[in-house]
Amino acid sequence: MGKEKIHINIVVIGHVDSGKSTTTGHLIYKCGGIDKRTIEKFEKEAQEMGKGSFKYAWVLDKLKAERERGITIDIALWKFETAKYYVTIIDAPGHRDFIKNMITGTSQADCAVLIVAAGTGEFEAGISKNGQTREHALLAFTLGVKQLIVGVNKMDSSEPPYSEARYEEIKKEVSSYIKKIGYNPAAVAFVPISGWHGDNMLEPSTNMPWFKGWKVERKEGNADGKTLIDALDAILPPARPTDKALRLPLQDVYKIGGIGTVPVGRVETGVLKPGTVVVFAPANITTEVKSVEMHHEALQEAVPGDNVGFNVKNVSVKELRRGYVAGDSKANPPKGAADFTAQVIVLNHPGQIANGYTPVLDCHTAHIACKFAEIKEKVDRRSGKTTEENPKFIKSGDAAIVNLVPSKPLCVEAFQEFPPLGRFAVRDMRQTVAVGVIKAVNFKDASGGKVTKAAEKATKGKK
Amino acid sequence: MKVEALDKFWADKSRYDLAEKRFYEGPQKVTDRSHYSPLVSEIAKAREHIQNSLEKIDGVTLDDGLNSELAKRLAQLEGEHKELKTQVSLLNELLTATVKRLETQLKLTNGVSKEPEVEAKKPEANDDDDDVDLFGSDSEEEDGEAARIREERLAAYAAKKAKKVQIIAKSNIILDVKPWDDETDLKVMETEIRKITQDGLLWGASKFVPVAFGIQKLSISCVVEDDKVSIDWLTEEIEKLEDFVQSVDIAAFNKI
Numbered sequence: 250m251g252k253e254k255i256h257i258n259i260v261v262i263g264h265v266d267s268g269k270s271t272t273t274g275h276l277i278y279k280c281g282g283i284d285k286r287t288i289e290k291f292e293k294e295a296q297e298m299g300k301g302s303f304k305y306a307w308v309l310d311k312l313k314a315e316r317e318r319g320i321t322i323d324i325a326l327w328k329f330e331t332a333k334y335y336v337t338i339i340d341a342p343g344h345r346d347f348i349k350n351m352i353t354g355t356s357q358a359d360c361a362v363l364i365v366a367a368g369t370g371e372f373e374a375g376i377s378k379n380g381q382t383r384e385h386a387l388l389a390f391t392l393g394v395k396q397l398i399v400g401v402n403k404m405d406s407s408e409p410p411y412s413e414a415r416y417e418e419i420k421k422e423v424s425s426y427i428k429k430i431g432y433n434p435a436a437v438a439f440v441p442i443s444g445w446h447g448d449n450m451l452e453p454s455t456n457m458p459w460f461k462g463w464k465v466e467r468k469e470g471n472a473d474g475k476t477l478i479d480a481l482d483a484i485l486p487p488a489r490p491t492d493k494a495l496r497l498p499l500q501d502v503y504k505i506g507g508i509g510t511v512p513v514g515r516v517e518t519g520v521l522k523p524g525t526v527v528v529f530a531p532a533n534i535t536t537e538v539k540s541v542e543m544h545h546e547a548l549q550e551a552v553p554g555d556n557v558g559f560n561v562k563n564v565s566v567k568e569l570r571r572g573y574v575a576g577d578s579k580a581n582p583p584k585g586a587a588d589f590t591a592q593v594i595v596l597n598h599p600g601q602i603a604n605g606y607t608p609v610l611d612c613h614t615a616h617i618a619c620k621f622a623e624i625k626e627k628v629d630r631r632s633g634k635t636t637e638e639n640p641k642f643i644k645s646g647d648a649a650i651v652n653l654v655p656s657k658p659l660c661v662e663a664f665q666e667f668p669p670l671g672r673f674a675v676r677d678m679r680q681t682v683a684v685g686v687i688k689a690v691n692f693k694d695a696s697g698g699k700v701t702k703a704a705e706k707a708t709k710g711k712k
Numbered sequence: 713m714k715v716e717a718l719d720k721f722w723a724d725k726s727r728y729d730l731a732e733k734r735f736y737e738g739p740q741k742v743t744d745r746s747h748y749s750p751l752v753s754e755i756a757k758a759r760e761h762i763q764n765s766l767e768k769i770d771g772v773t774l775d776d777g778l779n780s781e782l783a784k785r786l787a788q789l790e791g792e793h794k795e796l797k798t799q800v801s802l803l804n805e806l807l808t809a810t811v812k813r814l815e816t817q818l819k820l821t822n823g824v825s826k827e828p829e830v831e832a833k834k835p836e837a838n839d840d841d842d843d844v845d846l847f848g849s850d851s852e853e854e855d856g857e858a859a860r861i862r863e864e865r866l867a868a869y870a871a872k873k874a875k876k877v878q879i880i881a882k883s884n885i886i887l888d889v890k891p892w893d894d895e896t897d898l899k900v901m902e903t904e905i906r907k908i909t910q911d912g913l914l915w916g917a918s919k920f921v922p923v924a925f926g927i928q929k930l931s932i933s934c935v936v937e938d939d940k941v942s943i944d945w946l947t948e949e950i951e952k953l954e955d956f957v958q959s960v961d962i963a964a965f966n967k968i
Contacts, residue, residue, distance in 0.1 A: 265879075265881060266873075269967075270967060270968075313968060316884050316935070316968050317882065317884075317935055317968055318728075318914070318916065318935070319884060319914055319915065319916020319917060319933045319934055319935040320916055320917050321916075321917055321933070322886055322916065322917045322918065322919060322931055322932070322933040327964065327966060339964075339965070339966060340966045340967040341967060342881070342882075342883040342938060342965065342966060342967035342968075343881050343938050343967070344881070344883045344936070344938040344943070344965070345938075345942075346942060346943035346944060346965075347883070347965055349944075350943075350962050350965045354962060354965065355961075355962075355963060368869070369865050369868055369869065370865035370866050370867070370868045370869020370870070370872070371869055372865075373862050373865045373866045373869065374866055374869050374870075377866075500890070500959060500961060501890045501958050501959050502958075503892070503893050503894070503925070503927050503958075504892075504893055505893060505894050505925050505926060505927065506894070506895075508925050508926075511924065511925050511927070513890075513923055513924060513927075542924035542925055543924060544921075544922045544923070544924070545922040545923075545924060545925075545926070556923075557924060558923055558924025558925055558927065559924075560925065571959055676944075679942055679944050679945070
């Protein structure tokens, strides 16, 4: 694996019976992740059992069985390579708690892959109104996953097999479906595939001579190709936000003998270097970073995606906590929010939400109760147009612009500026009842707070 | 180290094979009414009990005004649906009868013609329109014919699916458990975590991963049945071990 390839994350969504795990498995098996010895072992077993002709199925089954036992925690199981990218693939589970993870979790997807099954009735069941697929697709779009690929799977089991008519029918239906969510179908690659047999996965299939390839039109440049892997290669690479201001939400804070206080977190935007004078919002504590480490190795520079620990002087472990955000004191430093305005989509609340509702919000690593101070307007999710001013209440399926007030000091940002700090899950009764993206933040005045001697010295030294 | 070895090389494969064999033999032996049965019946009882109490809980949550009204409406709709279905099948019968009659009559009068068939199909589609509304389809642009085809396919699919064994949806999760400092004994922490048990939860492999400045975290994988185990519950349970655990983060969350 050379170092020149860019890393991207994709999330695979679709009905449980869409064959998305088979498709995911196919990609990982053929292009990645699983070490050669494991595959060779399973392939040999298949031969010995006289299942040579079903070698592929056998290996996939074995890998699944291995996952079910949880006997490996190798994250490589979910990685593969294309010509251009290293890909980490998330096979979206149906588990209800997955939604929260989609929002606060470690990897924001750069592209979503929607898998639908071409089999009679299977497609229709898969994209039914109440399906989880719709919810996942809607969430992906809301959370800023603007690229989409559609795999029309199980083409081998359409009637008749590899039917062009069926493919066109599904393509039309899915186009209107994703358009309702907000995607532009012209910018979406549609590929007829069989994850099981491998048609149009890595190589163009001879079973579908009618398929002339997929095409996408987008302002960053058009693309075309024939296979699913081509479509993955045509994903626009994410702009890694190193040129933005530093934002590092704290996960943990350690006190280490002989070293001192060590906050740990992931750099979301910007860079962190030894010597940076950082401020921790919302507590507004300023100090100097002595050194930065990742996996026990000293770093001269931590970039977005790096999970790092850094050593700060004159700050006690009690002054910092999970949910605080570190930023550069001299370049657009983070501040506490007095209140903020967000677009909230109610997913699955049993009753009605009115002004005064105070659930817990999970935003980056923070976990703080916030009050729905004012539900300003109900809006059309797609266009953002107001459909009702000052609604008395909102319920499942509604989108609304809401003013929220945190019950304790909290640091958040507008989604436009700092996406990972600008999206949140609304938790109530151990469920994700709503999700939101922050439109604007009314920051508190950053007066008061503590400036350590180390910070003073570092600042003076530079003058 | 041990774990890494497991990753690459399956030394105790025979043990797993044996375990797998036992697992698959298990249910069959039970049907033989062997010595397993008291335990099995005990489990069955417990399951029933859980099922009952769950149903009761459902009942309770359904009790607030809005939902019971919904339930009523649902029941009503279901009734109507049944009624309409019978009516539709009646109409179908009538229709085929008429078509036959028409055909024979037409044959008698002026040979074979396809027109009556076309005419006959139209009313059928209209009949089914009522059915569509019942399914709560609110997309106005959809014409009756398309909806009918969709419903037919769904029905065929449902029938096909009913025959298939339902697969239990599971997820594979990797949790990062972080200690307080470099002095926390991760081994004891792990032992304590593995003591957390729950129906549908299976602990998997684990390893210690360096974080920074001599601190290590525990990465532990588990497999959960989606309907049985809440990940919030699980992280809360782990965070209750507050002598050891500072925080829990989800490193990976995938469908199996």
